[in-house]
Amino acid sequence: MKTGLDFLLAAKRCEIDGLQRLAFTATLVDVTTRLVHNLQRERGLTNLYLGSQGKRFAEARLAQLVASRQVEAEWRAQFERLDASAAQAGHGARLFSRIAYVLQGLDGLEALRQQLCGGAWDTARATEAFVRLIAALLAVVFEAADSATDPEVSRRLVALFNFTQGKEFAGQERAAGAALFARGQADAAEQQRLLHLIESQERCLEVFAAFAAPETRAMLTAPHASNTLAELERLRRVLCTAAHGAALKPELSQTWFDVCSARIDAMKGVEDRLTADLRATCSTKIDQAERELASFGTLASQPAPDPLVFYLAPADAPAVAPPGAPQGFGLPIDRSVLELVHDQARRLQAMGDELEATRASLNERRLIERAKGLLMAHRQLSEAEAHKTLRQMAMNQNRRIVDVAEAVLAMAEVLPPR
Numbered sequence: 001m002k003t004g005l006d007f008l009l010a011a012k013r014c015e016i017d018g019l020q021r022l023a024f025t026a027t028l029v030d031v032t033t034r035l036v037h038n039l040q041r042e043r044g045l046t047n048l049y050l051g052s053q054g055k056r057f058a059e060a061r062l063a064q065l066v067a068s069r070q071v072e073a074e075w076r077a078q079f080e081r082l083d084a085s086a087a088q089a090g091h092g093a094r095l096f097s098r099i100a101y102v103l104q105g106l107d108g109l110e111a112l113r114q115q116l117c118g119g120a121w122d123t124a125r126a127t128e129a130f131v132r133l134i135a136a137l138l139a140v141v142f143e144a145a146d147s148a149t150d151p152e153v154s155r156r157l158v159a160l161f162n163f164t165q166g167k168e169f170a171g172q173e174r175a176a177g178a179a180l181f182a183r184g185q186a187d188a189a190e191q192q193r194l195l196h197l198i199e200s201q202e203r204c205l206e207v208f209a210a211f212a213a214p215e216t217r218a219m220l221t222a223p224h225a226s227n228t229l230a231e232l233e234r235l236r237r238v239l240c241t242a243a244h245g246a247a248l249k250p251e252l253s254q255t256w257f258d259v260c261s262a263r264i265d266a267m268k269g270v271e272d273r274l275t276a277d278l279r280a281t282c283s284t285k286i287d288q289a290e291r292e293l294a295s296f297g298t299l300a301s302q303p304a305p306d307p308l309v310f311y312l313a314p315a316d317a318p319a320v321a322p323p324g325a326p327q328g329f330g331l332p333i334d335r336s337v338l339e340l341v342h343d344q345a346r347r348l349q350a351m352g353d354e355l356e357a358t359r360a361s362l363n364e365r366r367l368i369e370r371a372k373g374l375l376m377a378h379r380q381l382s383e384a385e386a387h388k389t390l391r392q393m394a395m396n397q398n399r400r401i402v403d404v405a406e407a408v409l410a411m412a413e414v415l416p417p418r
Helices: 004-051 058-080 092-107 109-117 123-147 151-183 188-211 214-221 223-241 252-301 307-311 337-379 383-397 401-410
Strands: none
Touching: 004 058, 004 109, 004 123, 004 151, 004 252, 058 092, 092 109, 092 123, 109 123, 123 151, 151 188, 151 223, 151 252, 188 214, 188 223, 188 383, 214 223, 214 252, 223 252, 337 383, 337 401, 383 401
């Protein structure tokens, strides 16, 4: 007959299995963020190349294509290790769907590059294409964050996802500004887009700061990072304050790209720290859980506890262990199975409460993105215009933007069809 100890051991093995899956997920997230970083740089160089009508930056772009292809091959190799035939708990369907969508984009990437090399697409269309692919890759990171079952791992994933999304907005800013400078003429619509991208970066970094460790946050305020940001602010003013149609200096395109790249490369250092900490956390938790599992095994040789212990109030339960009882690694092995079960239940409850609070950030983001999509579809708005509309509605009604997003989504059924 199976005992409570049998199921306690099974619960600990399930915990270890879940942590091992999270550790592998952390590896996939690491290679995904590296692929995103290379595609971001490729996008920026492509805009410089197209903005100069193919007269400049061809060599730098080709060198970046080599780097992007290498990381793409590594990404594919890592995802080959996923068992697509096995059922995954909870988020498996969403995760596999995201991966399928990314693979569709990657399979068409070489054809896109050929179009861009021949100058068949302009900078706006090229940017949109890369944004779509990178957004699909970031959705994989989002699913990883949304699926974490350990509160500490979940916090680190939420910090990483928001930071990576903020870095993507910084990459889009680099590409848009590079195209404007290379073109040599200010454009009011692109200037508004730049302002939206700057605001979006700040919003993501605020969420990152709320979940990241202090030492990781400090990397963003290091002296070299502050100096780079000061130079970027100067160039932003040049771009964003010029009158529509005013001349811009094409030679500043290289300066802009270099300054933006210095900032994004520094952000990549933070991103690398986040992924390294994530993997280390998973490894530490697996080791701890395995030690606890080993300590549980020694309980099998102990006498059965008093059957009435289950019904005793905590104050009535025996609190002192027998003299000379051995101590286990991490958990005292002289404790009864019932005490360990109680501890496990309390710990799982605390983990559930912490996870719920951590995932609130992801749920709010999902609601806002869905509301923006609804506004874009029914009002023919751009993504920036849809976000501005939500923000303005929130200010007018003195409500949180997520509350306004929920109200917009609640109206979806009564909106006329497109």
